Amino acid sequence: MDQRRKARVSTRSSPRVRRSSVRLKACERHLERERRVLQARKLSAIAALAGGFAHDFNNMLAAINGFTELALDDIPADSPARENLTEVFAGVKKARHLVDQIHAIGSRNRRGFKTVSLSRLLEDRLSHLRTRFPSTVQLQTNVCSAVPTQNPDFPITANPDEIGLVIEHLVQNGFEALPASGGRITIELRYPGSGQIELSVKDTGSGIAPQVMEHLFEPFFTTRQKARGLGLAMCHGIVDKHRGSISVQSQLGHGTCVKICLPQEDAANNGSATK
Numbered sequence: 001m002d003q004r005r006k007a008r009v010s011t012r013s014s015p016r017v018r019r020s021s022v023r024l025k026a027c028e029r030h031l032e033r034e035r036r037v038l039q040a041r042k043l044s045a046i047a048a049l050a051g052g053f054a055h056d057f058n059n060m061l062a063a064i065n066g067f068t069e070l071a072l073d074d075i076p077a078d079s080p081a082r083e084n085l086t087e088v089f090a091g092v093k094k095a096r097h098l099v100d101q102i103h104a105i106g107s108r109n110r111r112g113f114k115t116v117s118l119s120r121l122l123e124d125r126l127s128h129l130r131t132r133f134p135s136t137v138q139l140q141t142n143v144c145s146a147v148p149t150q151n152p153d154f155p156i157t158a159n160p161d162e163i164g165l166v167i168e169h170l171v172q173n174g175f176e177a178l179p180a181s182g183g184r185i186t187i188e189l190r191y192p193g194s195g196q197i198e199l200s201v202k203d204t205g206s207g208i209a210p211q212v213m214e215h216l217f218e219p220f221f222t223t224r225q226k227a228r229g230l231g232l233a234m235c236h237g238i239v240d241k242h243r244g245s246i247s248v249q250s251q252l253g254h255g256t257c258v259k260i261c262l263p264q265e266d267a268a269n270n271g272s273a274t275k
């Protein structure tokens with residue numbers, strides 16, 4: 001076909017091609033929306049299961065602990081059973097730690113909520129985290145509150161222990177994704193508008209494969225050896241309880257950015273932000 005005919009054919013078919021591509025894009029958007037709705041339903045079912053399980057299991061652990069204490073009171077000091085019962089205590093302690101993590105996935109309890117300065121909480125947690133990592137890991141912070149009307153405290157209503165845990169988990173995940181030669185983790189705080197505060201943790205690590213991405217927030221999902229796979233499930237549960245949202249963007253081989261959006265504390269309370 002000569003060049004002129006080719007050009008004529010392509011111009012003639014282009015409106016149809018354009019219509020198909022518009023339809024295809026609409027279809028893709030619809031599928032993406034459906035995927036998000038299904039994902040949200042799945043995570044909320046998991047959260048309900050985790051919350052109920054943790055509550056009942058904690059009661060059982062309390063009974064095991066209590067009866068072990070009574071048994072220890074009843075047996076003589078030189079009894080060989082004493083050592084075995086001490087092992088029961090150690091087992092209960094480990095089980096409690098695991099149940100606490102599962103509880104965080106499904107708990108909706110807003111106990112310990114108060115006005116918190118997210119910038120100060122971040123500073124505090126990072127000073128601990130810095131000591132954990134080798135010098136090949138750069139830990140950078142970027143607190144963007146250049147506009148004078150924006151509160152540099154980044155006030156939120158939160159349980160500081162829980163939000164502190166989220167920060168630690170995300171930075172730890174970033175660290176674990178870095179190669180042995182090291183890399184950079186950047187933690188940024190900013191006001192994206194609409195009464196929100198955004199905290200992002202970005203690493204220059206391995207990135208996440210699409211097939212892993214789908215399962216990120218599921219409890220006990222892990223690609224790491226000797227890990228439990230509870231970190232992101234817990235972060236999701238905690239952020240959800242704080243009426244926030246969490247999203248992950250990643251490029252395989254280039255790194256990952258996890259963003260958390262939390263509602264900004266009511267303007268009326270801004271002056272009294274404390275950690």
Ligand SMILES: Nc1ncnc2c1ncn2[C@@H]1O[C@H](COP(=O)(O)OP(=O)(O)OP(=O)(O)O)[C@@H](O)[C@H]1O
Pocket residue numbers: 173174177203205206207208212216221222223224227228229230231232233256
């Ligand atoms: N920043 C990241 N870069 C690359 N992969 C990540 C990152 N964060 C999470 N992942 C992937 O998501 C999986 C689940 O993460 P999650 O924090 O829930 O569990 P974990 O880190 O494997 O175990 P745990 O947090 O219980 O020690 C990880 O195993 C890893 O494959």
Ligand SMILES: [Mg+2]
Pocket residue numbers: 169172173230231232
């Ligand atoms: Mg983790």
